[in-house]
Amino acid sequence: KIMMMLVLAAAFVSCQSNNKKSAEIVMENDSVVAIIPTSPGIEVDEEIFTGTIPAADGPGIDYVLTLGAATDGVDTVYTLDVTYLDANGPGNNETYKTKGKQNTVHNQQKKGIKLTPNNGDKPMYFLVVNDTTLRMVNDSTLVETVGQAVYDITKVNK
Numbered sequence: 809k810i811m812m813m814l815v816l817a818a819a820f821v822s823c824q825s826n827n828k829k830s831a832e833i834v835m836e837n838d839s840v841v842a843i844i845p846t847s848p849g850i851e852v853d854e855e856i857f858t859g860t861i862p863a864a865d866g867p868g869i870d871y872v873l874t875l876g877a878a879t880d881g882v883d884t885v886y887t888l889d890v891t892y893l894d895a896n897g898p899g900n901n902e903t904y905k906t907k908g909k910q911n912t913v914h915n916q917q918k919k920g921i922k923l924t925p926n927n928g929d930k931p932m933y934f935l936v937v938n939d940t941t942l943r944m945v946n947d948s949t950l951v952e953t954v955g956q957a958v959y960d961i962t963k964v965n966k
Contacts, residue, residue, distance in 0.1 A: 863893070886923050888932075890905075906927060941963070
């Protein structure tokens with residue numbers, strides 16, 4: 809852990825001393841969560857997607873997915889708030905929050921997003937339906953669920 813911290817600190821100082829891009833190193837539980845650029849001219853862009861998907865034991869599950877993307881191509885991160893509606897009785901919702909790294913996934917002619925949580929949970933996958941819609945799918949094959957249920961979340965306009 810100490811060696812990793814020293815390497816990261818050296819990289820951080822190097823970015824600043826060369827007047828190149830500086831960065832903020834975000835740590836969580838002694839692990840690097842992200843290296844976020846902080847130089848002028850490099851902005852971190854976010855896209856927010858929301859929606860309610862069907863649930864087996866309740867009225868639905870609310871998703872709020874924030875995809876962060878640095879405009880200079882630095883690795884991207886996400887946050888996901890999942891709220892189980894009426895999980896503990898009517899009007900008593902239960903929310904879980906996760907953070908992690910996002911990656912683009914390609915399968916044949918499909919494009920998707922892989923969300924890898926920092927907490928070690930298994931990854932989640934979303935198929936990119938179009939510029940404003942993501943659809944939850946089972947795995948990296950990006951195969952959609954067969955049936956009547958809709959597992960879409962849509963982009964929120966800023």
